[in-house]
Each structure stands twice: as C-alpha cells, then as structure tokens.
Amino acid sequence: MSSPGEGPSDSQTSRNGSTRKNKVASRENGIVMRNWSSRSSARPMPIPLKSLNEGHRMDPQERIFLEAAERGDKHTIMRCLQAQPHVNINCTNILGRSAIQIAVDNENIEIVELLLKQDGVKIGDALLYAIREGVYRIVEMLINHPSISRHMLGPEWAKTKIQGDESSDYSPDISPIILAAHCNQFEILQLLLSRGARIDRPHQLSCSCTRCREQVSDDSLRHSLLRIHTYRALASPAWISLTSPDPILTAFKLSWELELLANKENEFKDTYVELSENCKKYACDLLDQCRSSEEVIAVLNKGDGPDDDPVLDPEKLTLARLKLSLKYEQKRFVSHPHCQQLLASIWYDGLPGWRKRHTFTKFLICLGLICIWPFMAVYYLFFPKSQMGQMIRTPFMKFLYHSTSFVVFLLLLILASTEISSIDGRGMSRGPPPSQLEWLITFWVIGFIWSECKQLWEEGLKAYIRQWWNWLDFIMLALYLCTFSCRIVGYIQLEFWPERYGPRDMLRSDWPHNDPTLISEGLFAIANVFSFARFIYLFLQHPHLGPLQISLGCMLIDIAKFLFIFFLVLISFACGLNQLYWHYGNEDNLASDAFLTLPSTLTTLFWSLFSITHITDVVIDAPNLHIPQLMGSLLFGAYHVASIIVLLNMLIAMMSNSFNSIEDHADREWKFARSKLWMGYFDEGSTSPTPFNLIVSPKSVYFFLKATKDFLCKCCSREEPKLRRQSMGTIKHDANSNNHVNSIASERPKYTPNSETTSVQTTEDIPKYEDIMARLVSRYIHQFKKNLRNQEVNEDDLLEIKQDISSLRYELREDRKRETARATGHIDNLKRDIMRSLKPGLHSNMNGIPGNPPISPTSSFNSGIPYTISGNVMSQQELDYLKREITMELKHEIREAVGEIVEAMNTNAMNNSTAPALPSNSNDLYHTHLYTQL
Incomplete structure (x- = not known):
C-alpha cells in the first residue's frame, strides 16, 4: 500500500475520470494513453483529439488532489485543501471532470460534503451524475447549495452552460428534472418537484410562434432533439405517476399524440413509436396492480372528464374508460386479463355456468333459443321490464338474436338469387312490382338502416366512421337503397309513361342499355357480395376464426397498397403497346384487336395475368415489319416479368408479413377486436332485432312522450340550470391544468416509500377513484423498485465496490497512523510515571537545570496525550x-x-x-x- 502522498498505481490510474455509463470505456482510454506515453519517446505521434493534442498540464498538487478524489482518500484531499498555496478545487483531469464530479460518480458522500463546504466550488454536471446514480442524499446536498437556484432545475438549466463548454455526457437541453424523469428516479423527481422544478410541454409540430421559429432557424436538429428529450420525460412512468391526477388517461392521450408525431416526423419515427409503446405498457401495468373486481370496475368506469366519478354498481356499468381505450387503440390495455375477465362476466350475464358447459350442450341451447326467437321478440315488446325481458336485454342474447336476424336475411338473399324467384316468368318484365320475398328483404334492409341510424346517433359521427365495419354496412345499405330506387323509377316509368319508354314485357336483348331494371339488378348483385362479406364480422366471436378474419382485413390493406403500384405499371405498358399497335388498326396485319385502343389494351394486359390472352395477339402479319413485332414482343414479355414475377411475389410477401404480424400477437389482436364487437351490445337500447325494431313499442311511446314533456317544460321555464353538486373531496381542474406542472403535482398523491396508500387530500371525504388510483400508483412504484433490486450485478456495480474498498483502505491507513501515535505517547507517559515513582526529588533537580521550564506534576497517563511541562510538549533534549x-x-x-x-x-x-x-x-x-x- 502506497502512502497518501504517493501517486496512484497503474490500475488506479486506468480508472481515473470514469463515469458510470462509460467507466469501462474510460478505463480503456486510460490504458491506451498510458501505453502511448510509454512509446512516445521512441516515435512521437500526434493525437487526433483536440483536447488531448493540446496537452493537459496539471500542477502536481492538483494531480494528487484529483487522484485522491478518484480513490476516495478523504484525508489526502483535506491536506491538499489546507496546504499553501491552496489547490484549485475546480481543476479537471484530462477528461474534463472535476473532483466533485468524480466523487459524485463514485457515490462518496463524505467527499462530496467536504467539497461543497469549500468556497468557489462549481457543481456543473455533478448534479446530473448524482441523479443518474440515484443517490438521494447527494442530490439533496447539491440542490441545497447556494449556487443552484430553483429555476436552474428546469428549463433554464441550458442557460447556465457557456458556449463551447458543453458536457460530453449530456446535452444542454437535459435539465435535472428531465434526467430524473428519464431515469425513473421517483424520490429524486419528487424532491425536484417540491423545489418548484417543471417541464415545459412542447408546442404543436405545426406551431409558428416566435419561439419555435427562432429555435428552428437557429438549429433545427437541436429543436427536434429538445422535443424528443421532453417527450421522453413526459412519457416516463415516474413523471406520469407523480404529476398526473389520472395517470391512465394521461398515458392514453400521450401515446396517441406520440403515434401522430411518429407519422409526421418520419426521421425520428422509431423513437416516438418506442415512447408510445412505453405509455401503453405503463397503463397496462397500472391495471395489473388491481387486486379486486371493485378496483377494476372503478378504473374501467371512469369517464373522460375530471368530475366524472366512476360507477361502482355492477348493474350500471358504463365502461367509459374502456371505450376510451378502444378509441385510442390501447390493445394491451383492452386485452389485459383483468379487463377481459370483467368483459366476459358482463357478456355472459344471465347465463350462469355457460362457459363450463360442453360445446354440444351450448349448441342445443342456442338452437332452442333461436327457435323461440319470434315469440321472445314479441314478448319483449310488451313486457320489457319482466324477468324474461331482462334476460333478453343481456349482451349475449342480443348478439344471438341479431346474428340470427342477419342469417335469416342472408337466406332470403339466397332464395332471391335462385330460380325460385323467377317461377312467375318475370325475367322478361321491365320494372316489375316487388314480390313477397323482395318485400321481406325490403323490411330487413329498412330495419338495418334504422339500427344504423340509432348507432350513429348514440356514438356520434367520429366514433361511427372510425370503425371500418360501419363503412361496410354503409356501402351495403347504400347499394340496397340504390337498388330500390332504380326499381321504383323503372316501375313508375312503365306504369305512367309506357308510350315513351316502351312496353313492359320484351326480350332482354331489346332492352335499353340504361334501363333502371338492369342497373338495379347489377347493384343488387354487388350488394349481395357485401352482405355475405359483412357476415364475416361475426366470426370475431370465435377464438380460431377471429385471428383469421383480422389477418384478412390486414391483407386487404396490403392489396390496396399493391394496386396503386400495379395500376401505375399497367397504365405505362398499356400506353406503350397502344402507341405501337394503333397504327395498324385499319389494316388486316393483326391477329386481333387487343391493342388497338387504350381500354382494350388495359383489359388485355389485366387478363393476361391469369393466362387468358394469347401470344398471337402481338403478332403483326407483315414480312417487312420485324422491328415493331420485336418491340411489341419485348414490351409484352417485360410486362409479364414485372407484373407476375416481381409485383405478384411482392404482394404475396406483403400478405405473408401481415399474417405473421397478426399471428405473433394473435391473442392480443383477437381480444381487442372481440372487445369492439362486445361493446356494441353492452349499451342500452337496440334490443329488438331486425325487423322487429320497426315496430313501435309501448316503451318507445312512453319515452317519446316523456322527452316531449321535458322539452316543453324547459322551453316554458326560465329558471337557470342548477349546478351539479360536487362532493367534498372532488378536485377542481382548470382548463390549462396540463400546462402547469406545479398545480398538477400538488393534486397528485405523493409517493411515500413507507406507505402504500398515502395521499395528500386535506378533506376526509376522498373520491373513490382518486383513492384507488393512489393505491395503484403506490403499488406500481414499489413493484418497479423491487424489480430494480432483483436485477443482476453488472460491471458498474463491481467498479463501485472496488472504489469503496479503495476508500476503506485509506481510512484504515489513517486510523493506524493515529493509533501508532497514540501508543507512542502512552509509552512516554508511562516512563515519566515510573520516573516519578522512583525519584520523587527528580522535579526539583530538573528545575535547577538552566534553560529548562518547570515540569508540571500533573500526570497524563489517563488522558492518552504526551506528557507536558507547563502546558508544552516535552522536547527530545528533555526526554534524553x-x-x-x-x-x-x-x-x-x-x-x-x-x-x-x-x-x-x-x-x-x-x-x-x-x-x-x-x-x-x-x-x-x-x-x-x-x-x-x-
């Protein structure tokens, strides 16, 4: 072991100036520099790095000072600070790190406390290092230093950076509170929030304010990185947990906003998508902390507004938060087991033990319920409040009867498409009146239209058009309406103006090309295709057919993308071939007229994909026209290569990719789509299936009269509407509460490590949702910290242990020196006591010696300090x-x-x-x- 004043060993020098993230790299850099310095005498080589090329000359005292800070030698640091002249406390090593930054990185609290007591110490990035390391005590000491103000903890941190003096570890835009949010340091983040730190939310991407224009014009990359750093902090679980009064709603909206930014800023798409997924995962983790059905119902029933308290009554479930998750495409949240368990219990309400029954038993029960469907529908019209009526209003029964109604409609379409509908010989009749079968189809279509109108009224236009199945319903019903309109027009024309439009009965070959009956038949055929395609939507209920149906929907999107490129290629080759062959239209040199016109060329090229055309279509029967024939053959062959070999295989690859993507998350995708299907049957209303919903029920008459009465009373009364009564513990929110972090942080229940349900509510009446959400957040924080403790030991932890051992080594050395000095003094005192006991007159003899002061008779044996003479320590001459x-x-x-x-x-x-x-x-x-x- 070397003395404190000696230089460090090679292994200690290699770790000089290391940071926690770059400790290994810094050690390797130190070794490389040491090896280079050993070879520099033989062959001098310039270092490419400017900071190292200029040289970093330090005073020997400063070098010892920084090495002691790296080793954790507190006593050597104290001697350096007390020496004359005083060492520069802000001196840096070759990597630009000061002593306080090194001590903070090594988590040496005693050295940090010692350095903070010195005058003129510059903290710099030491606060960021302490936040990254997660040492609460050091962070608290640093922010309590007079040089750190409240504004420096937030957006004004960048103003403290001098131009050209930026840190190599952190961008100037990363303030202490942003870094604490990035690292998910819950205690440190709460400390910074209590000191008034804040994060300014970024403006909209299309914002054209003066500040945004200046930032973009100065440095567009820095502006984009600042937005990313800010959004990364806002999307961190620590920030949402400690600042948001409704963390789940905040996570939903932020994830949706990040997805929109990912589509707009394609340069940073991966980053925004990752942050969006983190928000979705956080909301799912909060739901995972629920321990009872009451908590799950409170979470899923919470509305969008701040004053919307959740309904805990299972009979009055609104599932407003679940509907919001479907709106924001929160597939993880919706497919969570807690959410699916509640949905399943609501779906099969009224059928106890349904999921435990055998499949054959379920089939027989459903078959029996379908057989009595007309009687049940009529019974519900007159007795909706009875026990049987309540069972019919359950979601599963509504789905069963609506599906049965649609199956009956498809059977009617099948009958109308067969020869049964043409027994009366109406195939030659123009504008015939509707048959009984067509009247039934008409009633079903009108019932479907009424049902869609009610759905549009209840959900709203935006929510209605967001589901592409509603688009399919709209197209199907629009085609049927067009069919009925054309049939009515044809009937009226031939009924009232036969002399103008001709006779009713005539051969179809003699019919006009724009006859309304022909148009109606074509539209009816297309509508039938959409009707059968609409039935696929009901497959979502099945666990095996549901993922296949979802994959089919994704493949249709791929086909739409493919058709855009395919039609571009098709039109390009069609124009080329038509330009080449149209010159020979008036001659008999061509075997066919496949490429004489542009429409015929498009048709020929399209059907050639299915091998319907012939190679002779490009042959020119003329002995001197070899070049046009060769060019036509080359173009026709190139088209087949581009379309069949390239484009069709690309389409197959796209469809396979979509199928694999859905298959990898088949359970999640299926549960999310099934939840959308289920939610359509959870709401009140639309109980009677088509066409029974066209019958005016007594309940509808009652509600109509009641609504009319309320409207009239509201018009006649001049009283102002009464304000909604609020509970004692309801938190009031401003419209701009999202822009003020301090107010949000004060409303959010603060995290306390020793308590799970701690809240800062001042009133005794705490809202139920706020109480439950505080518990969920507290459980999540404890689970998060527990997972951090269970992580494996990495190399950074080993380096910290080595530094602690080095610091302990120098502490023991100093303690041994003090013990040695104390033992030497004790022996000297013992000798003096022996001398006094042997010769009492010794003091009188010594007092007579010239130049010696009188010896104090007080013994110092028990005091543990050297023997003194008149208060002074004895010299070596006196001891001899x-x-x-x-x-x-x-x-x-x-x-x-x-x-x-x-x-x-x-x-x-x-x-x-x-x-x-x-x-x-x-x-x-x-x-x-x-x-x-x-």
Whole structure:
C-alpha cells in the first residue's frame, strides 16, 4: 500500500475520470494513453483529439488532489485543501471532470460534503451524475447549495452552460428534472418537484410562434432533439405517476399524440413509436396492480372528464374508460386479463355456468333459443321490464338474436338469387312490382338502416366512421337503397309513361342499355357480395376464426397498397403497346384487336395475368415489319416479368408479413377486436332485432312522450340550470391544468416509500377513484423498485465496490497512523510515571537545570496525550535528560543494595569459611548485569 502522498498505481490510474455509463470505456482510454506515453519517446505521434493534442498540464498538487478524489482518500484531499498555496478545487483531469464530479460518480458522500463546504466550488454536471446514480442524499446536498437556484432545475438549466463548454455526457437541453424523469428516479423527481422544478410541454409540430421559429432557424436538429428529450420525460412512468391526477388517461392521450408525431416526423419515427409503446405498457401495468373486481370496475368506469366519478354498481356499468381505450387503440390495455375477465362476466350475464358447459350442450341451447326467437321478440315488446325481458336485454342474447336476424336475411338473399324467384316468368318484365320475398328483404334492409341510424346517433359521427365495419354496412345499405330506387323509377316509368319508354314485357336483348331494371339488378348483385362479406364480422366471436378474419382485413390493406403500384405499371405498358399497335388498326396485319385502343389494351394486359390472352395477339402479319413485332414482343414479355414475377411475389410477401404480424400477437389482436364487437351490445337500447325494431313499442311511446314533456317544460321555464353538486373531496381542474406542472403535482398523491396508500387530500371525504388510483400508483412504484433490486450485478456495480474498498483502505491507513501515535505517547507517559515513582526529588533537580521550564506534576497517563511541562510538549533534549537521570538513579540504588548484600555475606563468611564468596562491589560488569536483569 502506497502512502497518501504517493501517486496512484497503474490500475488506479486506468480508472481515473470514469463515469458510470462509460467507466469501462474510460478505463480503456486510460490504458491506451498510458501505453502511448510509454512509446512516445521512441516515435512521437500526434493525437487526433483536440483536447488531448493540446496537452493537459496539471500542477502536481492538483494531480494528487484529483487522484485522491478518484480513490476516495478523504484525508489526502483535506491536506491538499489546507496546504499553501491552496489547490484549485475546480481543476479537471484530462477528461474534463472535476473532483466533485468524480466523487459524485463514485457515490462518496463524505467527499462530496467536504467539497461543497469549500468556497468557489462549481457543481456543473455533478448534479446530473448524482441523479443518474440515484443517490438521494447527494442530490439533496447539491440542490441545497447556494449556487443552484430553483429555476436552474428546469428549463433554464441550458442557460447556465457557456458556449463551447458543453458536457460530453449530456446535452444542454437535459435539465435535472428531465434526467430524473428519464431515469425513473421517483424520490429524486419528487424532491425536484417540491423545489418548484417543471417541464415545459412542447408546442404543436405545426406551431409558428416566435419561439419555435427562432429555435428552428437557429438549429433545427437541436429543436427536434429538445422535443424528443421532453417527450421522453413526459412519457416516463415516474413523471406520469407523480404529476398526473389520472395517470391512465394521461398515458392514453400521450401515446396517441406520440403515434401522430411518429407519422409526421418520419426521421425520428422509431423513437416516438418506442415512447408510445412505453405509455401503453405503463397503463397496462397500472391495471395489473388491481387486486379486486371493485378496483377494476372503478378504473374501467371512469369517464373522460375530471368530475366524472366512476360507477361502482355492477348493474350500471358504463365502461367509459374502456371505450376510451378502444378509441385510442390501447390493445394491451383492452386485452389485459383483468379487463377481459370483467368483459366476459358482463357478456355472459344471465347465463350462469355457460362457459363450463360442453360445446354440444351450448349448441342445443342456442338452437332452442333461436327457435323461440319470434315469440321472445314479441314478448319483449310488451313486457320489457319482466324477468324474461331482462334476460333478453343481456349482451349475449342480443348478439344471438341479431346474428340470427342477419342469417335469416342472408337466406332470403339466397332464395332471391335462385330460380325460385323467377317461377312467375318475370325475367322478361321491365320494372316489375316487388314480390313477397323482395318485400321481406325490403323490411330487413329498412330495419338495418334504422339500427344504423340509432348507432350513429348514440356514438356520434367520429366514433361511427372510425370503425371500418360501419363503412361496410354503409356501402351495403347504400347499394340496397340504390337498388330500390332504380326499381321504383323503372316501375313508375312503365306504369305512367309506357308510350315513351316502351312496353313492359320484351326480350332482354331489346332492352335499353340504361334501363333502371338492369342497373338495379347489377347493384343488387354487388350488394349481395357485401352482405355475405359483412357476415364475416361475426366470426370475431370465435377464438380460431377471429385471428383469421383480422389477418384478412390486414391483407386487404396490403392489396390496396399493391394496386396503386400495379395500376401505375399497367397504365405505362398499356400506353406503350397502344402507341405501337394503333397504327395498324385499319389494316388486316393483326391477329386481333387487343391493342388497338387504350381500354382494350388495359383489359388485355389485366387478363393476361391469369393466362387468358394469347401470344398471337402481338403478332403483326407483315414480312417487312420485324422491328415493331420485336418491340411489341419485348414490351409484352417485360410486362409479364414485372407484373407476375416481381409485383405478384411482392404482394404475396406483403400478405405473408401481415399474417405473421397478426399471428405473433394473435391473442392480443383477437381480444381487442372481440372487445369492439362486445361493446356494441353492452349499451342500452337496440334490443329488438331486425325487423322487429320497426315496430313501435309501448316503451318507445312512453319515452317519446316523456322527452316531449321535458322539452316543453324547459322551453316554458326560465329558471337557470342548477349546478351539479360536487362532493367534498372532488378536485377542481382548470382548463390549462396540463400546462402547469406545479398545480398538477400538488393534486397528485405523493409517493411515500413507507406507505402504500398515502395521499395528500386535506378533506376526509376522498373520491373513490382518486383513492384507488393512489393505491395503484403506490403499488406500481414499489413493484418497479423491487424489480430494480432483483436485477443482476453488472460491471458498474463491481467498479463501485472496488472504489469503496479503495476508500476503506485509506481510512484504515489513517486510523493506524493515529493509533501508532497514540501508543507512542502512552509509552512516554508511562516512563515519566515510573520516573516519578522512583525519584520523587527528580522535579526539583530538573528545575535547577538552566534553560529548562518547570515540569508540571500533573500526570497524563489517563488522558492518552504526551506528557507536558507547563502546558508544552516535552522536547527530545528533555526526554534524553530523563533517561540519563533514571539510569543514574537506578545504578545508585543498585550499588547501595549490592553493597549491603556483600557486607552481610562477608560477615557470614568469617563464621563459615566454606561459603562461596561474591565478587567485589567494585566490579562494574556485575553492576551492569544486575541493571539489565532489572
């Protein structure tokens, strides 16, 4: 182990100036620089980096100071700060990192606290390092420093950066609160919010305000990156959890906004899509924290407005939040098990144990219910409030009867398309009156139109046109209306003006080409195709046919994209071939007239994809026209290569990709589509299927009269509408509450690590939804932190452990030095005490020595400090004098004792001559031996 004043070892130097994200890279850079410096004497080479090429000369004292900060040697740092002249506390190493930044990166709280007490310390990016490391104590110390103001924690952080002095780790646009949101540091983010930090929401992409124009004109890339950094912070779970009063609604709207930005800013599409997926995942994770059906109902029943309290009564479910998730395409949220379990329980309400029954049993029950369908429909018209009527109003029964009605409609279409409808010989009749079968079809179509009108009134135009199945219904019903209109026009023409439009009965070959009956038959045929295609929508209920139907819908979109390119290729070759062959239209040189006109050329090229045309169509029967024939053959062959080999295989690849994409998430896609189907039957109304919905029921008459009465009373009354009564704990929101982070943060229940249901409501009456949402957010935060603790140890953690061990090493070294000094002083005090006990008169003798101060008689044995003389520490001369005096006194005492022993032994020897004689007391060697033994 080297002393604190010595330079660091090679392994320590290689870690100098490392950051948490780039610790490994910094260590490698240090090794490369060390190796380069060892070879620089042999062959000097210029370094391409400007910062290293200019050289980074440091004072030796500064180098020791920074190395001590890297090792965690607090005592060496203190000596450097107390030395004269004082070391520059803001000095940086070769990577531009100061001592406080190094200490923060190493999470050394003691060194950071020591450096913050020094005058003139510059924090710089040390606050960002502390936020990234997640050390709450260091962040709190840094933001409490006088140099950090409240405004610097937010958007004004970039103003503190000097031009050309930007950090290599962070962009100037990344403020402390943005970084805390990026890293999902819940406690640190709450601390910054309590200090008044905020995040300004980006303006719209099409905003043309002065600020946006200036930012775009100065640096468009910096402007785009600032928007991305801000949206990344706004989309973080920590920010939404701590600032939003309704986190799920905020996640929905933000994910939808990010998807729109992904389509507009294609340069950063992947980034916006990733942020949108994070918002969707966060909403799903909050729903995953629900532990009871009550909590799930409260979440799914919450409305869009701030004052819309959820309905917890299972019999009055609105599922407003679920409808909103369908609007914002939140497939993860809708397909979540908690959501699907509630939907399934509502769907099969009134049929207990339905899902546990055998498939054959279900088929028999459904068949029996279908057989009594007309009687049940009539019964419901007169007794809608009865027990049987309540069962008919359940979603499953409504779906069963509406599906049965549509199947009957398809059977009528099949009968109308067969020979049964032409038994009366009306094939030659123009404008015939409708038959009984056609009257039934008409009633069904009118019933479907009335049902669609009610759906459009209840959902609204935007919600109605958002579902492409409604477009299919609209096209189908529009074709049927056109069919009926043409039939009516044809009937009226031949009924009232036969002399103008000709006779009613005549051969079809003699009919006019624009006869209304011919047009109606064509439209009716197309409408039949759409009708049978509409029945595929009911397959969404089945778990195996549903994903196939979704894949088919995606493939239709691929076909529409493909047709755009295909028609471009088709028109280009058609124009070329028509330009080449139209010259020979008046001659008999062509085998056919396939390419004489542009429409015929388009038709020929289209049907050639299916091998219907012949190769002889491009042959020119003339001996001298080889070049036009060769050019035509080349164009015709190139068309087949481009259309069949290239375009059709591209279409197959696109369709396969769409199918695989749906298949990878088949369960999610199917549950989302099925939920859309189910939601159409959850709402009140539309219980009677077609054509029974055309019958005016007593309930409809009652509601019509009641609505008329309310309207008349409202017109006659001049009273102002009463305000809606609010509960004591309802939070009031301003229209611009989303733009003020402080107000939002104050309304949001704050997170407390030691409590799961802590809230900041001041009133005792807490809204149910707010209470449940606070619990969900608290559970999510605890689960998030638990997952972080369960992560595997990485190399950054190992480097932190090494730094802690290095810091502990120097602490132990300093403690050992202090113990050694304390033991030495203790031994000296012990010697002085021995001296006093042996020679009480020693003090008087020492006081007579010239130049020596009087010795204090107070003992310092118990104090643990060196013996003092008149309050001063004894010098080396005084200690040597004490040693000599002790030795002289010991020798004197020993001589006296030995003399007495020798005298006694000589007296005995005179009496007994055989006794051994002792040596003379004048023997100095004997005296020295006794002194040594003592």
